[in-house]
Amino acid sequence: MIHRGHILVARQLSRDRAAVLAGLLAPLIVSAILLPWRASWSNTNVALLLVVVVVAVAAIGNRFAGALAAVSAAAWFDFFFTRPYERFTIHGSTDITTAILLLAVGLAVSQLAARARRLRVITITDAGYLGGIQEVASMAKSPVAVETVVDSVREQLIRVLDLENCRFEYGSLLGHPPRLEPDGTVVIGHTRWDVEQFGLPAAEIELRAVGNGQYHGRFMMRARPGAKPSLQARLVAVTLADQTGRALDSTSSQVADA
Secondary structure, three states, X not given: OHHHHHHHHHHHHHHXXXXXXXXXXXXXXXXXXXXXXXXXXXXXXXXXXXXXXXXXXXXXXXXXXXXHHHHHHHHHHHHHHOOOOOOOOOOOHHHHHHHHHHXXXXXXXXXXXXXXXXXXXXXXXXXXXXXXHXXXXXXXXXXXXXXXXXXXXXXXXXXXXXEEEEEEEEOOOOOOOOEEOOOOOXXXXXXXXXXXXXXXXXXXXXXXXXXXXXXXXXXXXXXXXXXXXXXXXXXXXXXXXXXXXXXXXXXXXXXXXX
């Protein structure tokens, strides 16, 4: 499930790049199509059609693509549909007002469309995260070997945190590597590391697996260069490690009882 969520987000990022190109070219293409009717159509109608183009670009792309489309629409409206024609100059006060409103409305609706798209991406990602947590929780309660749980969590951590590699260490704590804390923060020594600004540290990061207050091991993670997982993603990683700790604690208890 987490893997599916990441594929959908990657597709959305690819769509963003196409939307930026559309934001640059679509208003020009639509303006050229409308040009033969310049004498018979009012500039207000032309502006409304260009706003529709801006909304379409923002809906399939991101905030930048929508803003680019709004600026492009206003520029080509000025160039093709206001006197003097084929010049980036406006003389009529009505046309100036229309161009300004076109730009303002285009920017506003692009922000709204981009926000709606972002909420959709968050929903997709949340569903993927939740599915991954539920999968591990079910495995931890089933009779499968604890190594299977560890391997599953390790693979999910690589996807969630954009890691280069990840391994699990059983036993005692050694050294003082950067650490992913239960609240999702990363600390180096006694200093909090700003993941949002600098990304994950280049050194290996530990994520401890604790069950019933007992330390059982840790995931040692190395991030890809430039990886900046969100706080939400880091909290999911902590939850996955907690599930591992519970599975290991359950196994230890069964051994002790035997």
